[in-house]
Each structure stands twice: as C-alpha cells, then as structure tokens.
Amino acid sequence: MNSTLPDDWSPADNPYSIALSESSWLRATVALTVARMHGDDVPVGWFSSRQIDARTLVVALRQLLAAVKLERIALTNLGMDPAVITALDEAEQVFLDALPNIKHVRDGLTHFEDWARGEGGGPQKDARKTAEPRDVARDFWSFGYDPVADTVTMGPYAISVSAAVPAANALCAAIYAATRAVDQRTTAELRDQAVQALIDATISCTPPQGPVLVSQGHDARVWLSLNLSSVPEAEHKELAERVVTVMAHAGLRLTSSTFPEAQDITDRLVSDEPLRVERNSP
Secondary structure: OOOEEEEOOHHHOHHHHHHHHHHHHHHHHHHHHHHOOOOOOEEEEOEHHHHHHHHHHHHHHHHHHHHHHHHHHHHOOOOOOOOHHHHHHHHHHHHHHOOOOHHHHHHHHOHHHHHHOOOOOOOHHHOOOOOOOHHHHHOOOOOEEEOOOOEEEEEEOOOOOOOOHHHHHHHHHHHHHHHHHHHHHHHHHHHHHHHHHHHHOOOOOOOOHHHHHHHHOOOOOEOOOOOOHHHHHHHHHHHHHHHHHHHHHOEEEEEOOOOOOOOHHHHHHHHHOEEEOOOOEE
C-alpha cells in the first residue's frame, strides 16, 4: 500500500475508483497476452507460451465483468443518475456480444475440478438431464488456443482472440466515463459547499467582480483564488484571512498544489496563488 495514504484509508470508501484501477490492469493484461499470442510461440518446458497466455487472457476478460459489477454497485449506492448506469450496462452488453462465450470458457477453465467430472454448473448441469456425467465431461472438455482460427475454446464454446482487445478497451472506457461522472458530481457538490460558505459569510464570489473566485477545474478539483484587483491593497490580507477562516468553519481546507504541506495559506492567497479546496478528513 502507498505509504502516503492516511491510516484510516479503505478501498471501501471509493469502490468505483477500485473498479477503474482493476479494469485498467486487466485491459493491459489483455493487450499483453494477445500481443504475445499473436507473436512467436516460445516453449516453456513442455508447454506452449501461447497456450499459457490463452489461460491468462480468458481470466482477465472475465474479470473485467467483475470490475463492471463493482462499478455498478458503487454507482447505485451513490445514487448516481440512472443514465450513467444505463450507459455502463449497454457497454457491458456490447462486450458480451463481442465475446459471447467468455463466461462458459472461463468457468470450464477455472472450475476444471467439476467440469472434468461432468459435475459443473450452467451448461453441464443442463446436459446431465439427458446424459451421464462421464459423457457430459467429454462433450464440454478440451481447452486450447487455435492460432489458425485465432480462437480460444473450451469444449463447444469459443471466443475470438482478435476481438478481445477492442472489446476490453471499449468496456474500460465505459468504466472510466462512469467514474468520471462520479468525480464530476463530487466536485460540483464541493464547489457548491464552498460557495455557500462564502455567501453565508457575506463574501461575494460572483465572477468577475467578486473578490473571491471559486471554480471547478477539468482536473475534477475545486480551486479558490482572490480577485485582488477588486479589493484595495490594504485589505488583501484581511480578506485572505477571512476566507481561510470561513473555509475552516465549513469543514474545508485550502492547500497548495505546489507545496501540499505549506502552512502559509493566507500569504499564498495574497500572492495570487490558486489553492485547492478540499474536505477535512473526518
């Protein structure tokens, strides 16, 4: 874990970000394994590197759906706009349309202890209604990568290796868009909180004449600066001190992007440095 994280940090605080992070790793895994599978086959002992990578590819593709599941749960718990969740659902369906058998291929691979006996769930369970487990096992067995067809198969199920990278990229883009929507809403709420605190303290923050400017940046951060040209120079420090105090009373703090640990916040405002608005840790 990153040593700069606070002691009370938990991934449960921002599961939508965890979904994005994991999906990014998985997308990179898909790209790497496909590139190697389309390259030269390298013997690894008795084994083919392409066949080894095929196993990694299948697991990575299936785990992308787990990232979507986590993102959807997080969006729902946050009460996000249903349109954001719908867009994610649609992207997931496009992924499944491109790789329609990914679940069965992965299940056969990772639950080989059941599929090898014909005792697996899903399609094997259905097949046992009319066939003996031994026969079911035979019909649903044989995992492998076919470089000529460029497919990975598990019994009767196959997925296209060439379709894997574009499908993974598109799904990850959808997860990113959903995460971005959360960040934008959070940023807007933070800006509204800062603006309301200033208004309650009768400090104008209406551009362009207001002495205080509060803006929502493209970096999903809220920035506060002073419009010093609208205030007599003798009042600059007093205004800066009032702003810092108002933010503190609202449970907010101002930090420097250049020197995050800086304590001379008032002086930085007076020197015309834009500062980040952040919520104090609970």
